[in-house]
Structure formats: structure tokens, C-alpha cells
Amino acid sequence: MANIILLGPPGAGKGTQAKRLVDERGMVQLSTGDMLREAKSSGTAMGNRVAEVMARGELVTDEIVIGLIEEKLGQGAGGGFIFDGFPRTLKQADALGELLARTGQGLDAVIEMQVDDAALVARITGRFTCGNCGEVYHDATRPTKVAGTCDVCGSHDLKRRADDNEDALKTRLMEYYKKTSPLIGYYYAKGQLSSVDGLAEMDAVAAAVASVLDNA
Numbered sequence: 001m002a003n004i005i006l007l008g009p010p011g012a013g014k015g016t017q018a019k020r021l022v023d024e025r026g027m028v029q030l031s032t033g034d035m036l037r038e039a040k041s042s043g044t045a046m047g048n049r050v051a052e053v054m055a056r057g058e059l060v061t062d063e064i065v066i067g068l069i070e071e072k073l074g075q076g077a078g079g080g081f082i083f084d085g086f087p088r089t090l091k092q093a094d095a096l097g098e099l100l101a102r103t104g105q106g107l108d109a110v111i112e113m114q115v116d117d118a119a120l121v122a123r124i125t126g127r128f129t130c131g132n133c134g135e136v137y138h139d140a141t142r143p144t145k146v147a148g149t150c151d152v153c154g155s156h157d158l159k160r161r162a163d164d165n166e167d168a169l170k171t172r173l174m175e176y177y178k179k180t181s182p183l184i185g186y187y188y189a190k191g192q193l194s195s196v197d198g199l200a201e202m203d204a205v206a207a208a209v210a211s212v213l214d215n216a
């Protein structure tokens with residue numbers, strides 16, 4: 001079992017790779033973005049409070065996301081945790097290290113998914129997902145076989161994220177470069193960083209991620 005971080009800008013493919021690791025290795029995906037969207041759709045006070053911040057593409061406060069992760073870490077994961085979209089700031093990275101140490105766990109690898117900005121814009125602005133099973137689609141590169149119906153579970157509940165538009169994406173990218181990209185140096189200095197080409201075919205990316213995991 002291994003605990004890993006998937007690191008990369010929005011649209012790098014972190015969620016897609018995380019879902020494969022869940023299916024193939026029984027790992028547990030901890031996506032703070034998914035947790036925040038769930039809090040919003042279930043109408044909790046915290047969810048409502050952060051909805052506008054998220055829609056603009058800005059980061060929510062460190063305290064909120066660290067609290068979300070702390071709750072989940074206590075529950076443990078036999079197959080290991082995949083941190084997807086967390087940490088996103090140096091403060092969150094320090095907090096994760098402390099939380100793992102406190103619960104007797106470690107961090108085995110940090111996988112940076114490298115992509116270029118032009119590809120991100122194209123990927124994100126065509127993206128939609130199945131609200132029932134979470135399958136990810138794209139208008140141009142991966143449409144559903146039958147319009148309006150999920151290939152995997154047959155649901156008609158196909159959704160676009162409120163922040164998957166060009167304006168919010170610009171803010172999300174800026175937040176990434178200002179606040180999250182320093183984590184690349186942070187984990188490199190700790191000897192934990194591996195980088196994969198996130199622009200390769202989905203299966204080739206999965207193979208590169210698997211090889212990092214198997215050598216961790």
C-alpha cells in the first residue's frame with residue numbers, strides 16, 4: 001500500500017488517473033474538490049460559504065481543506081490514499097506531513113503531471129462528467145456514444161462544472177502558478193517528486209503512474 005499525491009494544474013488528468021487507481025488497486029481517492037462540491041450540493045453551511053469562491057476559480061481557505069482531509073485520514077485506507085487536488089499550498093503540504101506522521105502513516109510518492117497551458121484550456125472547456133458514476137467525458141475527444149447518456153451506467157445526469165469556463169480557468173491557472181507550483185520544488189527537495197508526461201495517451205500516463213507506484 002502506498003500514499004501518493006497527484007500534483008498538476010487543473011485539467012492535467014489527476015481525477016482520471018485517480019479513478020483508475022481506485023478501480024485497479026483499491027486505493028482511496030481523496031479529492032478536496034469533490035468533497036467541497038458535495039458539501040455545496042448537500043447544502044451545508046460550509047458548502048454554501050465556499051461556492052462563490054470556487055465558481056470564481058480561487059482557492060478556499062487552508063483551514064477548510066485541511067479539516068476535510070483530517071477527517072478522512074482518521075478513517076484509514078487499506079490500499080493507500082491518493083491525494084487529488086490536495087495539497088495546493090505550502091501550508092497544506094506542511095499540514096499533510098504532520099497529519100500523516102500523527103496517524104503513523106507516510107507519503108510514498110508525489111507524481112507531477114506535466115501538461116502545457118494551451119492543452120489545459122482545450123481539455124477543460126469541453127469537459128463534462130456523469131453525475132451518477134463520475135465518468136469523465138469531453139465534447140471533442142471523448143463524447144458519449146449516445147448523446148446525453150453515460151456509456152458506463154446509462155444515467156442521463158451529465159453535468160458541467162460551474163468553474164469549467166474560460167474566465168474561471170484563467171483564475172484557477174493563476175492560483176496554480178502562484179500558490180501550488182512551489183510544491184514541485186518542495187517535494188523535489190524532499191526527494192519525493194516524480195514527473196510524468198500528462199499529455200501522453202491516457203493508458204501511457206496510467207502506465208507511467210503505475211511504474212512510479214511500483215517503485216515507491
Ligand code: AMP
Nearest residue numbers: 032033054057058059060065085086088
Ligand atoms: P478541483 O476539483 O480540484 O479542480 O477543485 C475545484 C475548486 O475547489 C478549486 O478551484 C478550489 O476553489 C477548491 N479547492 C479544491 N481543493 C482545494 C485545496 N486543496 N485548497 C484550496 N481550494 C481547493
